[in-house]
Amino acid sequence: xxxxxxxxxxxxxxxxxxxxxxxxxxxxxxxxxxxxxxxxxxxxxxxxxxxxxxxxxxxxxxxxxxxxxxxxxxxxxxxxxxxxxxxxxxxxxxxxxxxxxxxxxxxxxxxxxxx
Numbered sequence: 001x002x003x004x005x006x007x008x009x010x011x012x013x014x015x016x017x018x019x020x021x022x023x024x025x026x027x028x029x030x031x032x033x034x035x036x037x038x039x040x041x042x043x044x045x046x047x048x049x050x051x052x053x054x055x056x057x058x059x060x061x062x063x064x065x066x067x068x069x070x071x072x073x074x075x076x077x078x079x080x081x082x083x084x085x086x087x088x089x090x091x092x093x094x095x096x097x098x099x100x101x102x103x104x105x106x107x108x109x110x111x112x113x114x115x
Contacts (some may be wrong), residue, residue, distance in 0.1 A: 014043060018039050018040065020067060021040060021065040021067055024062070027062065027065075028064070028077055029064040029103070034102075038065070041089060047088070048072065062076065063075075064077045064085070075087045083110040087103065
């Protein structure tokens with residue numbers, strides 16, 4: 001992130017905790033979560049570079065979810081693939097055996113259907 005480029009001591013500069021994400025209604029992510037606003041947990045210091053957002057979109061990578069407060073890309077997808085969903089957050093943090101993350105659930109169901 002631009003505001004972190006000049007920081008040499010990186011302790012405490014991570015994006016930690018739960019953040020909101022608005023899903024595009026025309027995406028696999030929205031289909032899986034079945035809601036427009038989701039909240040997922042983060043633990044990282046690297047972000048999607050918005051300078052390349054348009055270039056990636058021109059080549060088929062769509063922005064499926066964005067944190068509106070910080071204008072940070074949270075989820076990307078490649079719709080031409082059977083199942084390509086990549087996220088910035090950690091879906092495993094809130095996933096449980098009897099209540100898996102919608103992303104994990106969708107991936108497994110897709111794999112079973114493609115056998």
